[in-house]
Amino acid sequence: MTILHAEPELAAPASLPSTMTMAGALNRALSDALAADPSVVVFGEDVGTLGGVFRITDGLTARFGEDRCFDTPLAEAGIVGTAVGMAMNGMRPVVEMQFDAFAYPAFEQVVSHVAKMGNRTRGAVRLPMVIRIPYGGGIGGVEHHCDSSEAYYVHTPGLTVLAPATAQDAYALLRAAIQSPDPVVVLEPKKLYWAKGEVDTEQPAPIGSARIAREGTDATLLAYGTSVPVALAAAEAAQAEGRSLQVVDIRSLVPFDDETVMAAVRSTGRAVVIAEAPGFASVASEIAARISERCFEVLEAPVRRVTGFDIPFAPPRLERYQLPDVDRVLDAVDTLNWDS
Amino acid sequence: MTILHAEPELAAPASLPSTMTMAGALNRALSDALAADPSVVVFGEDVGTLGGVFRITDGLTARFGEDRCFDTPLAEAGIVGTAVGMAMNGMRPVVEMQFDAFAYPAFEQVVSHVAKMGNRTRGAVRLPMVIRIPYGGGIGGVEHHCDSSEAYYVHTPGLTVLAPATAQDAYALLRAAIQSPDPVVVLEPKKLYWAKGEVDTEQPAPIGSARIAREGTDATLLAYGTSVPVALAAAEAAQAEGRSLQVVDIRSLVPFDDETVMAAVRSTGRAVVIAEAPGFASVASEIAARISERCFEVLEAPVRRVTGFDIPFAPPRLERYQLPDVDRVLDAVDTLNWDS
Amino acid sequence: MIDAELAMLPGDSPVQLIDASGDVVSDPHVTMPEPARLLDGYRSLVIGRRLNEQCNALVRQGRLAVYPSSHGQEACQVAAVMALDEQDWLFPTYRDSVAVISRGVPPAHAMVLLRGDWHSGYDPNEYRVAPQATPLATQLLHAAGFAHAAKLRGERTVVLAMCGDGATSEGDFHEAMNFAGVFHLPVVFFVQNNEFAISVPLSRQTAAPSLAHKAIGYGMPGVRVDGNDLAALLAVLDAAVDRARAGGGPTLVEAHTYRMQAHTNADDDTRYRDHEAVVGWQERDPLLRLRAFLRDEAAIDDDREAAFAQEADALAAQLRDAMNAETSPVPEDLFRYVYARPTPQLGEQAAALRDEIARSIPTPEVR
Amino acid sequence: MIDAELAMLPGDSPVQLIDASGDVVSDPHVTMPEPARLLDGYRSLVIGRRLNEQCNALVRQGRLAVYPSSHGQEACQVAAVMALDEQDWLFPTYRDSVAVISRGVPPAHAMVLLRGDWHSGYDPNEYRVAPQATPLATQLLHAAGFAHAAKLRGERTVVLAMCGDGATSEGDFHEAMNFAGVFHLPVVFFVQNNEFAISVPLSRQTAAPSLAHKAIGYGMPGVRVDGNDLAALLAVLDAAVDRARAGGGPTLVEAHTYRMQAHTNADDDTRYRDHEAVVGWQERDPLLRLRAFLRDEAAIDDDREAAFAQEADALAAQLRDAMNAETSPVPEDLFRYVYARPTPQLGEQAAALRDEIARSIPTPEVR
Numbered sequence A, B: 001m002t003i004l005h006a007e008p009e010l011a012a013p014a015s016l017p018s019t020m021t022m023a024g025a026l027n028r029a030l031s032d033a034l035a036a037d038p039s040v041v042v043f044g045e046d047v048g049t050l051g052g053v054f055r056i057t058d059g060l061t062a063r064f065g066e067d068r069c070f071d072t073p074l075a076e077a078g079i080v081g082t083a084v085g086m087a088m089n090g091m092r093p094v095v096e097m098q099f100d101a102f103a104y105p106a107f108e109q110v111v112s113h114v115a116k117m118g119n120r121t122r123g124a125v126r127l128p129m130v131i132r133i134p135y136g137g138g139i140g141g142v143e144h145h146c147d148s149s150e151a152y153y154v155h156t157p158g159l160t161v162l163a164p165a166t167a168q169d170a171y172a173l174l175r176a177a178i179q180s181p182d183p184v185v186v187l188e189p190k191k192l193y194w195a196k197g198e199v200d201t202e203q204p205a206p207i208g209s210a211r212i213a214r215e216g217t218d219a220t221l222l223a224y225g226t227s228v229p230v231a232l233a234a235a236e237a238a239q240a241e242g243r244s245l246q247v248v249d250i251r252s253l254v255p256f257d258d259e260t261v262m263a264a265v266r267s268t269g270r271a272v273v274i275a276e277a278p279g280f281a282s283v284a285s286e287i288a289a290r291i292s293e294r295c296f297e298v299l300e301a302p303v304r305r306v307t308g309f310d311i312p313f314a315p316p317r318l319e320r321y322q323l324p325d326v327d328r329v330l331d332a333v334d335t336l337n338w339d340s
Numbered sequence C, D: 001m002i003d004a005e006l007a008m009l010p011g012d013s014p015v016q017l018i019d020a021s022g023d024v025v026s027d028p029h030v031t032m033p034e035p036a037r038l039l040d041g042y043r044s045l046v047i048g049r050r051l052n053e054q055c056n057a058l059v060r061q062g063r064l065a066v067y068p069s070s071h072g073q074e075a076c077q078v079a080a081v082m083a084l085d086e087q088d089w090l091f092p093t094y095r096d097s098v099a100v101i102s103r104g105v106p107p108a109h110a111m112v113l114l115r116g117d118w119h120s121g122y123d124p125n126e127y128r129v130a131p132q133a134t135p136l137a138t139q140l141l142h143a144a145g146f147a148h149a150a151k152l153r154g155e156r157t158v159v160l161a162m163c164g165d166g167a168t169s170e171g172d173f174h175e176a177m178n179f180a181g182v183f184h185l186p187v188v189f190f191v192q193n194n195e196f197a198i199s200v201p202l203s204r205q206t207a208a209p210s211l212a213h214k215a216i217g218y219g220m221p222g223v224r225v226d227g228n229d230l231a232a233l234l235a236v237l238d239a240a241v242d243r244a245r246a247g248g249g250p251t252l253v254e255a256h257t258y259r260m261q262a263h264t265n266a267d268d269d270t271r272y273r274d275h276e277a278v279v280g281w282q283e284r285d286p287l288l289r290l291r292a293f294l295r296d297e298a299a300i301d302d303d304r305e306a307a308f309a310q311e312a313d314a315l316a317a318q319l320r321d322a323m324n325a326e327t328s329p330v331p332e333d334l335f336r337y338v339y340a341r342p343t344p345q346l347g348e349q350a351a352a353l354r355d356e357i358a359r360s361i362p363t364p365e366v367r
């Protein structure tokens, strides 16, 4: 089932910084990539005439034609599997999985081929393909429409995994993903699709780089995708209480920016990891484990994790209990041995 | 492709403790379950006449008939998906995925239904089913035959995930899994299929309980499945060097035995987690993060992880470099701030 | 070609017993259901149509998060249920709420999923209706497995599994059909071909002469039927269910119908289809033609019609009231059913949430 | 039934041009390939057979980890490659090493996977041969996508994808066939039906009259052919490749053959089939019948046969020597190709391993 949403404004023609929604930025990134490189093709379910259930591919078929952006039969393994073959044959496919949970049928193709083909062939066959996945909750979606499935992908060697939190990064990272010689999974926080921001199409966001989203000195909040606004809001609230929280937007889950992350945590000595996915064996686990190991001697307190509970995603009318929020983050911050 | 292997001895009739291989213990657990409960059915690829490529189902069709143990069409989503329907209709299906990587086609069924049906129906429809997966390397298997895929399952709420390391636990945990009202993924360390051990069919291994595999006072090694013998060998070697290493066999990944694990680490103040899977966002990450958070004040050193590299599993002639071994464990132990 | 093979291939046109104008179409191979049964079916159609309208209204009023309507497909919804016996099982999709309700599930319980209170609102065992499936085609495998268990136990249960035209493109459709064929299972696969998968037309789902032509590839008969003709649907589904019950194995039934409204209220179908097509299908409406037929047969009169309409209105009103009544889902339930017994970890997490709520710190949604 | 439909259905028996005893079978619809081509094909059969024997020997000598032999299926292996042009692509499975080698890949490179040195030993772009696929049916989707790219660029490339009877049960088979049908792609799906999937007989894979009967469900023609008759295989595959190249779309070709040996050396087929069946297939051997035919046609003489045998022996000897020569895979390679540029994390891990090896601490396997 599809969820209600507004339409992205049509991408501005100029390359001057302009304000747009994340959905608009993604749409712009796709059209710029299609215009820039004839080997780029976009396909998936309802991405053609309809423009995608979230309108991320809005207008692409009209502008670039049926051969560059088209609908496929309703089969996710088929979409990803044929993308593998297209990438083997010189194309740069960008495919859309309609919702997070509907990418699971493609899991074997992703794990056993997308992630491994380059290694299997000693680099003779690289797969420059992008799998776009709207992920996460916060939109009142019913079961199967709100999973945070990033852990499955980051644990799979060979994949690059990105999760932007701003319109700017959404544009820049999707462009970078399409240009990458390696397969990239782009996790799009559907909850933030309609959040607006400044976008400078000339400003790159290198894959593998985290971003200091807010300066702070007392503790470091680490977040990505949907949890970045939560972290920023928490930092804002803490400010009032006289606590200075630094916010790191990981944005590139694989490769992981150890340098920026560890430097950030070393500068404060305290850390809270925030992620919407169930916490057990998750990206948050990895970040907490890395920090705990690499910053051991400077940590004033255990690294706290504010994550989703280890449950199937909640039904719409209960989802607010599953999503990390400002209070939970602040509660976690309060436990960081302040009087040590 | 299938890998060469011996045959399990036929299960001993008596229930007195007897020595058998892990393969024999699993075979015995299946036949005992089939004999004890008419609702138990075993199916999968080549599990019938052939008895499975690892002979775990050897003799079951002959003894219990085609209706109780049978071959299916070659389709893993089909095997798991029909098992869901069978479990909905009063059976206790025990299905075999021939190798770890060949369970991926069933991923959507596992994540979106097996794990969620009980929750979806408020417990009205429980799925008492078992998915057996021979996992891990160490047998010289070619690509797709050696994955350690446990992270995918433990991160999926609703699944119980077990990984035995001994013949005794293999028997007891598989019996417990088949009796469980919830769906259970049993990860069988194929590398240990032919390792022998004492099996007392009367001795239970409760789901959710870790096991102290070796007493020790200086540091705690945490392992499961294929990495338990590595941990024990390392502890043995350390003994010679005058270091007393405790070994915890996690064996139940979900539910996780925090009580036993934290008590063990608190008793030594040092911990090394050993697992064969790629380390990034893995079970080892979770264990390290939990210990780092819950034992923060008693830890003398950062929790170390000895895991597989973040690469697709190595080809047979290079696999020894990918597998954790005694030297790597001892090297990790050496870094645990002994002079602090 | 061998006769056995011919028997698995669908006819050149869908089976029809009552045409769009209500006139009888004679077909030697199929027998017209009893008028009484058709009258009963008409009653269900009226109720189904009314409930579809009510649910659309409830979405507009914000009482339902989303509703995939079966407006125009009510004959399929009703026939699927009428073809089943008490002990049989139905495996429906998100679009099949009317079928679920026809099977006896109280409308308000059927709407729990789409209202967002929980993932499913009824006990499948009480009504022998599986939870409505969202991941496409996955339920077809559950249906096959369910039927396999029944067969192993020698029970006479028949399973009817529903899916759409788009779902036939999924690998799970293939595997379910194949398991059913190989194990000769008592299951009927009922495809409602409404020509669209959200915005994607049937031509993007298959190049086959018809979806029913897939059946021979699994060694089962494939039948095409007019999906807006209740009489034809009953005749075809009855035969398929009888075959399955008699040990004759599975059947693939393709009902040709049309999705009269957008995919869901959230969808904007003006983006991908012109209204003419929709209008063209209005005169093929399943209610109109059956009403005309029953009128000709003098099997229905104004009083009966009024009575049906009244009954439908009453049920719709009940649903409206139930949906307007405030419910408040319980946060603790998030942990209660994940496992038969919550894990220690879930115990900890539930306690943390209880504590958080106790401290009555509101947890506002971050926007 | 409509003619267009009939055209998609396979005949009642597999296409055959040369029967088991080497006699010509006349079939109005198919034309016998030129003797020269058949002679060339026979040469490849001899080589293929010899390589299968050599590889089995190499397994016994511990030089190969495992070998799935195509003994008895050489006609399929050879025909698949002969049907393709230079620029065309082959998507083989683990069983199709002989086809891979016929396509020009040096035997020693083809054996890298099964020796365990690396996951694949040749550059797919150099020979236009995809890596041999192990996950069943997955490569069929790659083939469809590859063909789709060729079609989008207006190239005349044709793709031939191979799989076994068991693989047809996988969802990926369905999705690949369907994408090819819907997008009318220049791809030929070539199923070697050798009656077994490890221990599981064909009857457990399908209840269909034949695997070729699946084709109509995707709107493409399905053809059955004698998989041990090189002449028939060439005629059928040539036609399918020509159709694809001419824009006629995909074809499903089912070759009926038999797996003469165990699934691999690791398999024990005495557990699930009796030897009679195997013996029965020996007189249907693809080499024997083609040799008999060529003899009758006086298209081959003792010298030629001796020359072929010699060539095959030489190639086998080359392979043996290459496999006996010690190679030592480089541990650093484990990190080199995972990404175009190794991540910082892989950099760290590679350094750690280098350091470990430098300290020349041996890393014994724990048993």
Ligand SMILES: Cc1ncc(C[n+]2csc(CCOP(=O)(O)OP(=O)(O)O)c2C)c(N)n1
Pocket (backbone or CB within 6 Å): A001, A002, A045, A074, A098, A102, A105, C095, C134, C135, C136, C163, C164, C165, C166, C167, C168, C194, C196, C197, C198, C259, C263
């Ligand atoms: C595996 C999967 N992929 C994608 C979706 C998203 N989705 C929901 S309904 C739908 C269209 C289904 O079309 P069809 O099968 O014809 O059924 P209809 O909605 O027309 O009744 C899609 C793509 C899904 N629910 N499951």
Ligand SMILES: Cc1ncc(C[n+]2csc(CCOP(=O)(O)OP(=O)(O)O)c2C)c(N)n1
Pocket (backbone or CB within 6 Å): B001, B002, B045, B074, B098, B102, B105, D095, D134, D135, D136, D163, D164, D165, D166, D167, D168, D194, D196, D197, D198, D259, D263
């Ligand atoms: C997805 C998947 N499941 C299971 C296997 C294990 N396996 C390898 S070969 C084989 C049998 C394949 O039979 P068939 O397709 O007929 O090919 P054949 O070996 O007879 O050539 C199986 C089950 C696999 N390789 N991939």
Ligand SMILES: [Mg+2]
Pocket (backbone or CB within 6 Å): C164, C165, C166, C192, C193, C194, C195, C196, C197, C198, C259
């Ligand atoms: Mg539809």
Ligand SMILES: [Mg+2]
Pocket (backbone or CB within 6 Å): D164, D165, D166, D192, D193, D194, D195, D196, D197, D198, D259
């Ligand atoms: Mg086979």
